[in-house]
Structure formats: C-alpha cells, structure tokens
Amino acid sequence: MDTFGKLWLSPMESVSDLGFRTLCYQHGASLTFTEMVRASALVQGNKATLSLVDTYTSSVKTGLQLLVSKKEILQKAMAVIKEGIEIKDGRFSNISVIDLNFGCPSPMIINLGQGPALLKRTVKMKELLTTLQKESPLPCGIKIRLGLNEIEKKQKVYLKVIEIANDIGLDYVIVHSKTVAGASMAPIDWKALQEIISKAKIPIVGNGLVVDGPSAKKMLDIGCSAVMIARAAVANPWVFEEIESYLMTGKKNPNAKTATDYMKAWNTYKNIADKYGTKNKFYEYHKKMFELRMQGDMKYHSPSRTLKWV
Numbered sequence: 001m002d003t004f005g006k007l008w009l010s011p012m013e014s015v016s017d018l019g020f021r022t023l024c025y026q027h028g029a030s031l032t033f034t035e036m037v038r039a040s041a042l043v044q045g046n047k048a049t050l051s052l053v054d055t056y057t058s059s060v061k062t063g064l065q066l067l068v069s070k071k072e073i074l075q076k077a078m079a080v081i082k083e084g085i086e087i088k089d090g091r092f093s094n095i096s097v098i099d100l101n102f103g104c105p106s107p108m109i110i111n112l113g114q115g116p117a118l119l120k121r122t123v124k125m126k127e128l129l130t131t132l133q134k135e136s137p138l139p140c141g142i143k144i145r146l147g148l149n150e151i152e153k154k155q156k157v158y159l160k161v162i163e164i165a166n167d168i169g170l171d172y173v174i175v176h177s178k179t180v181a182g183a184s185m186a187p188i189d190w191k192a193l194q195e196i197i198s199k200a201k202i203p204i205v206g207n208g209l210v211v212d213g214p215s216a217k218k219m220l221d222i223g224c225s226a227v228m229i230a231r232a233a234v235a236n237p238w239v240f241e242e243i244e245s246y247l248m249t250g251k252k253n254p255n256a257k258t259a260t261d262y263m264k265a266w267n268t269y270k271n272i273a274d275k276y277g278t279k280n281k282f283y284e285y286h287k288k289m290f291e292l293r294m295q296g297d298m299k300y301h302s303p304s305r306t307l308k309w310v
C-alpha cells in the first residue's frame with residue numbers, strides 16, 4: 001500500500017465529490033474516497049447513484065466505496081466497474097481502490113442487516129471478502145468499526161474480521177476504532193486499535209479524531225500504516241500538508257488561513273464542480289462551508305439533517 005501514502009481522506013456522504021477530493025489531494029491527501037455507493041443501485045444503473053462515481057481525473061487517487069451485503073450483487077457490481085474501466089467510461093476510469101463499508105451507522109441500513117450489522121456474521125463476511133478479493137480488478141479493502149455496541153466489542157467481533165482479512169490477504173483494513181453506538185467526540189478505543197495492529201498481517205489504517213500533526217503521529221507511531229481523516233478536512237482541506245510538515249519537522253503549522261486562501265480554495269472547488277456537473281448537495285454544502293470559513297467560523301457542520309455519521 002506504499003503507493004497510497006499515509007494520509008487518506010475519508011469517504012464522506014454529501015462531502016466527497018471530485019472537487020473536494022481534488023482540493024484535499026492538492027494539499028497532501030495521498031488517497032481519497034467517494035462517498036458510500038449502494039452496490040445494488042449501481043448494478044441497476046440508477047442514475048443518481050452513478051453520478052456519485054466521479055473519478056474523471058487521473059491526477060486524484062480515489063477509492064470507490066461500496067455498501068453491499070450479498071455476494072451476487074458484489075459480483076455484478078464488480079462486472080459494472082470492470083466494464084466501466086474497459087470501455088474507458090470517465091466515471092470509472094480512474095478508480096484506484098475498491099472499498100467495502102462495514103461502519104455506516106444508519107439504523108435503516110443496520111436493520112436491513114447491512115454495513116456494521118455484518119461484522120459479527122463471520123460466514124457471511126468471509127463469503128463477501130473472498131468475493132471482493134477474487135473479483136476486484138483493483139487493490140481492495142474494507143472500513144470497519146469495533147462492532148455495533150459494547151457487547152459486540154467485548155465479544156471482539158472485530159478480531160474475527162481481521163482474521164478473515166488476514167487469511168484472504170486484503171490490501172488494507174481501515175479501522176474507525178469505535179462502536180456504532182459510540183459518541184461522535186468520544187475518544188477512540190486505543191487498546192482495541194493496538195490489539196488489531198498486533199494481530200494484523202496486512203496494513204491497518206487508523207481513523208477517528210485525527211485532526212492535526214500530533215494526533216496523526218500518535219496513530220502512525222502505534223503501527224498504523226496510514227491515517228484516515230474526515231471532519232478535520234471539512235474545516236481545513238490543508239490539514240494533510242500540515243500533518244506532513246509536522247511529521248517531518250515536529251513543528252505545528254502556525255499560519256492561520258486567510259479569507260484569500262479560502263476564496264482560492266472555493267474557486268478551485270467550484271471550477272471542478274461546474275466542469276463535471278457535481279450533484280447539488282455537494283455544491284451547496286461546500287458553498288455554505290466556505291462562506292462560514294470566510295466569516296471565521298471554523299466549526300464542523302454536518303451536511304445531513306437526518307443521518308449522523310459520527
């Protein structure tokens with residue numbers, strides 16, 4: 001996974017379109033991800049879903065994240081992706097990685113037995129991950145949590161998943177080191193993350209509350225191969241180069257961004273969003289965020305009124 005570097009931008013619903021991924025990539029993100037895409041809708045050729053697959057430019061390394069719970073659908077989704085790559089369909093041409101989501105906290109998804117509800121289902125996980133590894137035309141991995149709740153965490157369902165990933169030889173596992181029930185700003189579970197790293201024979205990517213150089217270094221120092229960043233990048237797409245500089249010099253970046261920096265970043269985003277016709281939800285969210293930044297509001301604001309991802 002060396003080719004994908006150490007500083008990954010998280011998949012984020014209503015945030016991670018090509019414009020935002022480009023901005024983060026230009027400022028040091030080494031790998032980025034689309035928001036979670038439902039594999040069944042992709043297979044059905046659903047237009048709204050297809051528009052989320054937007055890897056038009058080769059200059060931004062992007063993983064496509066899928067939500068899938070059935071082997072047959074995964075096989076079909078892989079066929080769609082392979083065809084897209086073969087016929088040089090611009091949306092699919094530049095996918096670098098295929099990722100499966102096992103962390104989405106949506107009650108609707110969990111009640112359907114999808115996403116993190118699958119973590120404890122060893123047989124099903126094995127079947128899905130074997131299919132992923134066999135059918136994926138690209139490097140592939142998964143994003144997990146520690147379980148649905150404290151009970152599953154105590155049962156260490158996550159270690160079973162790591163065992164399967166080891167046996168299959170996935171390219172990586174991203175660990176959001178919390179349960180689904182865990183509070184958004186509660187600290188991550190360092191002990192579980194360390195336990196995972198000690199058992200893993202494949203690269204582990206740490207995720208959760210990485211916001212600056214010191215928090216990224218802490219995760220890399222315990223043995224994560226890379227860190228994945230979500231909310232901190234929304235407030236600050238420069239966070240990746242700030243971390244990179246900290247890792248090299250041990251010094252935090254003292255320079256606060258100016259209104260001109262935000263204006264420049266917004267223009268970069270807008271040009272790409274306009275050129276590739278991004279979905280309105282992305283455009284409106286980033287427009288609002290950049291306006292707030294220019295007014296000095298650096299807080300994280302969720303793009304969704306309905307689903308709290310963290």
Ligand SMILES: Cc1cc2nc3c(=O)[nH]c(=O)nc-3n(C[C@H](O)[C@H](O)[C@H](O)COP(=O)(O)O)c2cc1C
Nearest residue numbers: 010011012013035036176208209229230231309310
């Ligand atoms: C607005 C938003 C949307 C998200 N969408 C996704 C998603 O599509 N797929 C996914 O795996 N995680 C998603 N997440 C979770 C993040 O990828 C990440 O795991 C979580 O925010 C913890 O990282 P952080 O502490 O750096 O924010 C989302 C998070 C946020 C805040």
